[in-house]
Amino acid sequence: MEAQQIDLLIHNIGNLVTMRGEPAPRAGERMAEIGLVKGGAVAIADGRVFAVGAEDEVLQQIGRLPVTQRIDAQGRLVTPGLIDPHTHLVHGGSREHELALKLQGVSYLEILAQGGGILSTVRATRQASEAELYEKARKSLNVMLLHGATTVEAKSGYGLTLEDELKQLRVAKRLNDTHPVDVVSTFMGAHAVPAEYKGQSADYVELLIGTMLPEVKRQGLAEFCDVFCEHWVFTVDESRRILTAAKELGFGLKIHADEIEPLGGAQLAAELGCISAEHLLAATDEGLRAMRQAGVIAVCLPATSFNLRLQQHARARDMIRLGLPVALSTDYNPGSSPTESLQLVMTLACLNLGMTPEEVITALTINAACAIGRQDTIGSLEPGKQADLVIFDAPNLAYLPYHFGINHVDTVLKKGRVVVEQGQLVKPTESEPFPGS
């Protein structure tokens, strides 16, 4: 990479996690390879990484180039910007009233079958104006950024009419255009069968395939299509029909698979060549093997199984043993996972899924980037890649999941610009409202 000057040099990094290597999913034992450098530095030019590695080597590569700004990392931890590859960011309302039901032992699917759960958020989202949805999602995106996320996937799926789905997707697009965090959009009209189609799911599937998917495509509002393949939601056959239609239109495919019942969603993900399959708590070994064969990334959501008080969690250790690449995510949504914090996810992934801190950071950087098709630009700190990184007020990587329930972020850089400083959002200026503008 050529440069006239170094815009920013971060030096005196105690532990620098680079994640350097192939821009490809890291599977099995390779999930432990994080490219750790002790005593590191990162030089940034034009919003991208110019040089990265041991401090003396970086200084050598900079040579006589002028350095505009320096940040002393004071021996702390630096990682690539965290990537959240599965969220339901845009929605109306909240569902704290479900906590009491949950404490009485009513299950997630029972609440949904009674017209609550996702369907109550559908009512709130339909009632909300586009401006209200934008404001609520913007606040959540700020919280995600403050906790270290620099790229976030966002699903629709609380509108369930053409207009209300488009409304959600327009909000996600506007956030991507106006907020420092990059937002990658997924159409999830197949998140639930809406109340007005109760008992007529075949008709709703027709609406999805015949009207919604083509219109979302025509307006260029989503890159991926996702389906909630689950008992009482969409069957494997319905999911296959919807995802096949999406594939023909050129969408990338994702699937909420085998979360509660082992329906065979993992096998379907393999059959259709989905980029990722999510949840997978109940996935069988056969399903996981099929995913590995087909190169499907397993996205595990430990905050969801924690919050649903499930006895079982995703079998991340078995997945890694079987050679699957694992990514992690908040699954941020108002029902099963009302949290924006990927740092909480780190702790739960270690303690409940048995993942090591190295596997966890791989799952939240390069593997998460692969799960949203962004591995060529983000997910690692390497020359030419986008300068998205986090300085944590922590001495080393294991400290993050270990010291839990608090926010360790000190500084966040997005496209080379400081967007969080001393744990606070940096106000955008008028000349540069957000990085890269």
Ligand code: NIG
């Ligand atoms: O990923 N599983 C389906 N969808 C979300 C939950 C959405 C909700 O409860 O509002 C999930 O967990």
Ligand code: FE
């Ligand atoms: Fe989800």
